[in-house]
Amino acid sequence: MTLHKKTRTSRLPLAITLITAAFVSAFLIATFSNKGSDFWVINGPISPGHQISASDVSISHMNLDASAQFYLNKDTEPIGMVATRIMHSGEIIGSNDLTSAIDAMSTSAVPISVRSVDVAMGLNIGEDVDIYWVLDTQSGDDSIDPILILGGVTLLSYDDGGKNFGSEIGLSVAVEETQVLRLLSATTQGRLVVIRSHV
Numbered sequence: 001m002t003l004h005k006k007t008r009t010s011r012l013p014l015a016i017t018l019i020t021a022a023f024v025s026a027f028l029i030a031t032f033s034n035k036g037s038d039f040w041v042i043n044g045p046i047s048p049g050h051q052i053s054a055s056d057v058s059i060s061h062m063n064l065d066a067s068a069q070f071y072l073n074k075d076t077e078p079i080g081m082v083a084t085r086i087m088h089s090g091e092i093i094g095s096n097d098l099t100s101a102i103d104a105m106s107t108s109a110v111p112i113s114v115r116s117v118d119v120a121m122g123l124n125i126g127e128d129v130d131i132y133w134v135l136d137t138q139s140g141d142d143s144i145d146p147i148l149i150l151g152g153v154t155l156l157s158y159d160d161g162g163k164n165f166g167s168e169i170g171l172s173v174a175v176e177e178t179q180v181l182r183l184l185s186a187t188t189q190g191r192l193v194v195i196r197s198h199v
Contacts (some may be wrong), residue, residue, distance in 0.1 A: 036063030038074040039092050046087040048154050048174045049107030052078050052098065070095055086126040086154055109156050110175045110183055113168045118193040128152045128197035129173065135190035149186045150179060152197050
């Protein structure tokens, strides 16, 4: 009888310790799981020059640790600001991804048609491209050096459906409004060559 009493008495501190440890663990897990902040997230694809509206963004709670300083938290209001680059659905808005409407230069999505052999291989939507104007000369004519029409413009769309037939490819690029005429004028004669800005 005394042996059973001693056994129960010796197990009681162990049981209390285990229960206390379980409560402390639950508290710590809850504390660390709630750690983090609210950040702005893109709801759908955004192109450079697009002015952010309420339907374009939402708040999401996440723990970014030391990286948090590079993203837009809920304390900064993005609505009315202008995108500086292409962004995709679910992407966290970076600190440099938006600028004020006053500082932003309006951009236009300009479609161009380019020969398939004049487009760099493996281009991806959203990357920067350089567009050169090239004039093919006839034999006996003086050659003209290629001219950089636009540098570092964002590729918005890429339709290579005609590539299989060796024909032309339809591209759409984000161009500052002041440069649209420059690009379109280059399409009246000669040809355009599209290359990747940074390799």
